[in-house]
Amino acid sequence: SYVKSSHDSYLGKAVNPNHCTRDMFIQDPTKLSIPTDRGQGFAVGMKLEAIDPLNLSTICIATVMKVLKDNYLMIGIDGAVDSKDGSDWFCYHATSASILPIGYCDTHDIPLTPPKGHVGKFVWQQYLKDTKSRAAPVACFTTRPPNHMFKVGMKLEAVDLIDPRLICVATVAQCVGRLLKIHFDGWESSFDQWVDCESPDIYPVGWCEMVSYNLEGPKANSNTGASTEAKRIKMN
Ligand code: MLZ
Numbered sequence: 523s524y525v526k527s528s529h530d531s532y533l534g535k536a537v538n539p540n541h542c543t544r545d546m547f548i549q550d551p552t553k554l555s556i557p558t559d560r561g562q563g564f565a566v567g568m569k570l571e572a573i574d575p576l577n578l579s580t581i582c583i584a585t586v587m588k589v590l591k592d593n594y595l596m597i598g599i600d601g602a603v604d605s606k607d608g609s610d611w612f613c614y615h616a617t618s619a620s621i622l623p624i625g626y627c628d629t630h631d632i633p634l635t636p637p638k639g640h641v642g643k644f645v646w647q648q649y650l651k652d653t654k655s656r657a658a659p660v661a662c663f664t665t666r667p668p669n670h671m672f673k674v675g676m677k678l679e680a681v682d683l684i685d686p687r688l689i690c691v692a693t694v695a696q697c698v699g700r701l702l703k704i705h706f707d708g709w710e711s712s713f714d715q716w717v718d719c720e721s722p723d724i725y726p727v728g729w730c731e732m733v734s735y736n737l738e739g740p741k742a743n744s745n746t747g748a749s750t751e752a753k754r755i756k757m758n
Pocket residue numbers: 682685688690706709713752754
């Protein structure tokens with residue numbers, strides 16, 4: 523059920539079956555495969571924290587909306603406009619590093635985006651009570667990092683996953699468990715993206731040159747017009 527994205531096939535790269543592309547997010551979830559109730563410990567209704575696939579710099583409060591065949595999960599972001607009818611659910615594999623147990627952001631001191639319309643400080647225990655729901659068990663998640671050597675400040679080449687034909691000059695801005703926060707040089711932090719340290723969409727410096735693919739250089743610094751600075755906004 524993995525759909526190759528255009529840059530994967532263009533570059534003839536090995537693809538990671540756990541990696542979801544935008545092609546997968548926009549598929550009709552009911553046609554993806556036969557739904558079951560459980561998948562690798564995940565069950566419908568369980569709460570978790572998830573990287574928003576259309577806004578990769580934010581981690582949100584989310585719910586397992588459906589469990590598909592082969593441990594693929596349809597996830598909905600709580601408080602999203604269409605979170606009930608499935609039109610904005612997205613597919614992550616149960617082993618994806620883009621889903622995290624509740625409290626993960628708090629523990630690692632990274633921002634967690636509360637559901638739209640939530641007032642006051644977001645407290646998971648209270649929220650679980652209010653929504654009469656339970657958390658997905660910590661043991662379900664693939665959060666343990668391999669012994670990677672990424673460090674804050676290191677340069678790399680990274681796919682802009684919202685516009686994936688672009689491979690851009692980037693910097694590791696943060697390392698949290700398996701996740702790396704990738705900052706695109708010269709672009710606002712709203713363009714940042716959380717990616718798995720084993721993501722097939724990050725490359726060492728010099729990779730584009732080696733495969734003769736265009737590398738997007740850092741955005742030129744335009745100190746003259748702060749008002750023209752682009753902010754990446756949610757695509758839907
Ligand atoms: N012109 C588009 C693409 C930006 C690409 C940024 N890559 C880090 C935009 O402004 O959204």
